[in-house]
Amino acid sequence: MKNFAFSIPSAFCFGKNCVKRNPEVFSSLGKKAFIFTSKFFPGCKNYALQDVEELLGELGIEYTVYDECIENPPVMSCVKASKLVEEYNPDFLIAVGGGSVIDTCKAANMLLKYPGHDVYETLFTFNIIPNRVTEDILGTWRIGPNNNGKYPFISIPTTAGTGSEITGASVLDREDIDNKAGTAPFLFANYSFIDPRYIMEAPAKLNKSTALDALGHGLEPYIDTGSRDNYMVEALGEIGFKLFAQFKDHLLADAMTEEDYEKQALACTIFGFCETLGQTGVPHGLGYPLTHVKGIPHGLACGIFEGEYLKVFKDTTKVMRALNLMGFDSIDEFADYVHAVLDQYVDITVTRAEIDEWTDTFYNTAWRVARHPEPFTPDDVKGIYERTLAKFIVD
Ligand SMILES: [Fe+2]
Known part of the structure; x- marks a missing residue:
């Protein structure tokens, strides 16, 4: 058997009402949150966002909701979102949605960590990541800093598909090479809340x-x-x-x-x-x-x-x-x-x-x-x- 490494850096909580059962997680990250989400299909309610807004209200955490995340997010949509985060200057980020929402949040967070760098190089060139462990050392390149973005963030999936809530990469549309690609895998959420109730309403x-x-x-x-x-x-x-x-x-x-x-x-x-x-x-x-x-x-x-x-x-x-x-x-x-x-x-x-x-x-x-x-x-x-x-x- 070869040597291998094992690391699942996101703490995750699974089960009904897991968001509201863990208020201390939210309050431990600060007093001001930027929420990423998307517009839902007509007739489908974003119950996860409702839970988060109610909880933040009860905790006195100021927040804003950005609901312009789009499916199959292009890199430039993440650049746009990162600018809005910068203007709002939050303490932490919350991604509430499917994989595209969580991926947009991760990528925006990473772009904010490296202002002034070429965006494609920042997102897709592993060399920019400091202290990463290379395959020469461990036989894997998938070990590195857990959250390499600027802010701590919480992921709350509303679909059961991408697994993006506990993976370290985003899959984005690259306009420069005219295809999709995965980013460097070092953008793990600090916490993830997986409530099966949120996927029950999906078409x-x-x-x-x-x-x-x-x-x-x-x-x-x-x-x-x-x-x-x-x-x-x-x-x-x-x-x-x-x-x-x-x-x-x-x-x-x-x-x-x-x-x-x-x-x-x-x-x-x-x-x-x-x-x-x-x-x-x-x-x-x-x-x-x-x-x-x-x-x-x-x-x-x-x-x-x-x-x-x-x-x-x-x-x-x-x-x-x-x-x-x-x-x-x-x-x-x-x-x-x-x-x-x-x-x-x-x-x-x-x-x-x-x-x-x-x-x-x-x-x-x-x-x-x-x-x-x-x-x-x-x-x-x-x-x-x-x-x-x-x-x-x-x-
Ligand atoms: Fe996939």
Whole structure:
């Protein structure tokens, strides 16, 4: 077994009413808070924001609410938010929302730490981080300062998908390279409050997409090279797969119970640990152009590749171990499940020329290709695109 490092720097509290049960956490961070959130779908109430505002009011903490965070946040939207934070001059930050909100908060926080630097270099060049431990020392580059932003911050997720509440990176739209990318992974929330009640109101499309996105955060590092250097990815992933088995049928049938949502929220957090320790792999790389070019939300764009990707494995020992824990008997059964859950929400047309272009783009990202544990050709990549998107190809 190789040496490995294990660190989950965010303290997190899980369960109903966990925000209001922990007022001392909020008051310990100061007297003035800047809240990041987004506008919710019509008819959906932001219960998490309501809880936070009520609590801050009771504690006498001054606050402002910035609700302009957008889905798939571009870097420049984080720059804009950072300027507003600077003007408000808070003691701490609170991110209330889905992954895009939390990612915007993290990135803005990091930009505020390094004023005057090039924003892309600040966010994406690991060299700017002081005191980071490199792979030469520990066999991992995923250990460094916990919160490398200017302010302490609290994350409160309202979806169970990204795991961003306990991971150290943001996934942002990079205008400079015309694609999405993850930031340096050193932006962990100081505290995270995960209340399953907040995800129960989410529309089915959002909840199903985020559930399979989260599954990918555990499954991808588990079956590719992501777990090779970190035993904990395997151990945590298997706990998450067992939880997924318990709500997967209800997820497909739109019959989620309160207990199912609790299991989904916990599985998402556990898979977030796997992502932090092992990173995402091939399906997430395949999904980025669907978001960037076609505007498909991240969870849906990545989740739909989880099934067909598994068909390229020649040695299926580990793949089947994961699928059996999830309650599937074959790769075909799992791939059919993914199609049944998500295809109904994909509303795009795709050309073969686009698939060729995306295949080239993916294959030029050497580290993603290297994540697959077996020989992996451009034809393999193209085949995953073609099988996954077969219903949407128009020529
Ligand atoms: Fe994801």
